[in-house]
Every structure is written in C-alpha cells, then in structure tokens.
Amino acid sequence: MNLRQLAGLSAVVGVAALAATGVALGDSGGGDSSPIYGVKIPDGYRRWVLIAPAQEAEPLNELRAVVGNDLAIKAYQESTLPFPDGTVLVKLAWKHVQSPEFEPASIPGAATTVQVMVKDSQKYASTGGWGFGRFINGKAVDEAQHQTCFACHQARVKNHDFVFTRWAP
C-alpha cells in the first residue's frame, strides 16, 4: 500500500480506526490532538485531584504531578483494575529548579510537557485500552514520539493496567 492508497483508506475508515491498525502516517504533530490516538488535553484538568507527584532525574530533570478525573480518582480509591472507560490521567511536568528562598527545597520551574492517557477499551483495544497524548505548549508532539508510549507502559506496568502512577497515601 502506498501513501496515496493510505490517504484514501484514511478518508474512508477515519484516522482513529487507521491508527488503531498501527499504520504510521508520519504525523509531525503540532495539532490539538495527538497523532495515532487523537487524544486532546482535557478541559479543566489543572483543577483535578492529585494522584501523586514524582521527580524525573537527569537529563529531563523534572518535577511532575499526575492528576485524574473523577472516574480515575474513584478507581484509585477503590483499587479498581482495569480502570474503567472514561478514565483520564494527566501528567503535568516542570523543570526542577532550586528554591531561591529555601535552599533544601526544589520547586517547579517552567512547564515542559503535559501528557494524557484516556481509557477507551474499544477505541484503543490494540494499546491496552489506552490512548496517549504528549503535548508541548499545548500542541501535540510528533507521531514518532507517540509510537513509543505504549511499548514502555506495556513492558513495565502491564500488571497495573499499563499505568505507572500509584495513589500517594
């Protein structure tokens, strides 16, 4: 199948369905929706309940916080696995800088990425039921980066429905 045929197929079956087949279109990102998955940054996520903070070592050197929508929080509190359809998790990330006011502390600097996982066991059946989105300045990164999401989650946290983050007690 060549690119022209792929484009025609895309027009017929829709990009989401095509993506679910694993066909790479080479989307360079930059839109409001992620390549492959069509995931968007959800409205209002900055006020969602905190699941846990985290720190990422060099070279990223970030502070992070994962928040979830109501379905996510309920699932965490009730230890429900797999997470139900409709679950949305958002990871906020910032550069990790020393506090100018309290030397032992380090705090968020500039925002870096926003990363989203959306559970839809039908739509994303080929990736554990999860759609992924990775955004910089509100715009999705390219398809090549999105190709890496599920492989890592699958290799490392299949036993927790492909989700790394646990509830911070």
Added chain:
Amino acid sequence: MNLRQLAGLSAVVGVAALAATGVALGDSGGGDSSPIYGVKIPDGYRRWVLIAPAQEAEPLNELRAVVGNDLAIKAYQESTLPFPDGTVLVKLAWKHVQSPEFEPASIPGAATTVQVMVKDSQKYASTGGWGFGRFINGKAVDEAQHQTCFACHQARVKNHDFVFTRWAP
C-alpha cells in the same frame, strides 16, 4: 507566674488567646489541634486543587505537594496578596523513593507529615495572620516545633504573605 497560675489563666482567657501572647505552655503535641495555634487538619484536603509539587533534599529526602482550598486557589489565580481570611494551605509530604518500575523516576513512599496554614488575620495577628499546624500520623507535633514555623516564614517569604509556595504553571 507558675504553671498552676498559667493553667488558671488559660481557663479564663482561653488557650488561643494565651498562645497569642507567646506564653509557652510546653504542649507536647499528640492532639488533633496544633499547639499554640489550634489548627486542625481540614476535612477533604486530599481532594483539593494542587498548587505545586516540591522536593526536599537530604536529610528529609521528601516529595511534597501543596494543595489549597477554593479561597486559596482563587487568590493564586488572581495573584491576590495578602491571602484572604479563610485561606487554607496543606502540604503533603512523603519519603522520596526510586520507582521500582522506571529507574529515572522517583515517587512517593510512606507519608511523613501533613502541614497546614490557616489565614485568620485577627486570630493570628502576631504571626502574620497565619496559624500553623504540623502533623504526623494525624497527630500534632509538639509546641517546640510549632515555635519555629513563623520565624522561618517571616525571615524568608514576608514579601509573599509568608507563603513559600507559588502556583505551578
């Protein structure tokens, strides 16, 4: 004034008013309310909006997250200083441990302390309008530790209404 007289005075004027005079009763903590300030852990704080995460270096070696009630979040979003009466900030803290599933990441371990700041410009007039509470396993630590709260906040963040944490963008 001896301890018996102090106890009588306390009965007359109330512990909060007594505390506001700076008289040390040597409260060893362990109650639901903090010594000096009478601050409690607020109901429902674990579902409050995240203001920012932080990391604290050795020897504490903690991951932290500060959350706030609706008044706090509104004040942050509108850059309102000083914070209005009724503002409540809660800092959650956990031991900082390496993720067993993703080596570059470190994540929350056991919970350590919960620390609370309550704004009441009349009740806490002598400490910048803030009451402080520091809790371990839900019980307040002793008075000696609470004596140190305001001095540090006053010395370092007087220009931000005695509050260290800034909104993480």
